[in-house]
Amino acid sequence: VFPEPQQDPVIAIAAVGLRQGAREPFLRAVFTLLPCAPVRGAAVRSFDTERELLQVGVWGKKRGIL
Numbered sequence: 001v002f003p004e005p006q007q008d009p010v011i012a013i014a015a016v017g018l019r020q021g022a023r024e025p026f027l028r029a030v031f032t033l034l035p036c037a038p039v040r041g042a043a044v045r046s047f048d049t050e051r052e053l054l055q056v057g058v059w060g061k062k063r064g065i066l
Contacts, residue, residue: 010033010050010053010054011032012031012032012033012036013030013053013054013056014029014030014042015027015030015031016028016029027043028041028043029042029043029044029045030043030044031044031045031046031047031056032044032045032053033046033049033050034046034047034048
């Protein structure tokens with residue numbers, strides 16, 4: 001069953017950036033709702049609210065998160 005936004009909050013989003021032809025990613029990021037343990041090889045950014053977490057995809061670069 002696909003998560004329902006009214007019942008199932010988003011708690012983590014992970015992203016990997018890979019340039020065409022490259023063998024290794026230039027970006028490994030994990031965005032979480034509230035703090036979490038470090039993730040080896042990834043930048044972890046935590047947010048206090050689900051709203052802030054979901055806005056990172058739209059505003060991350062402008063706010064210096066990525």
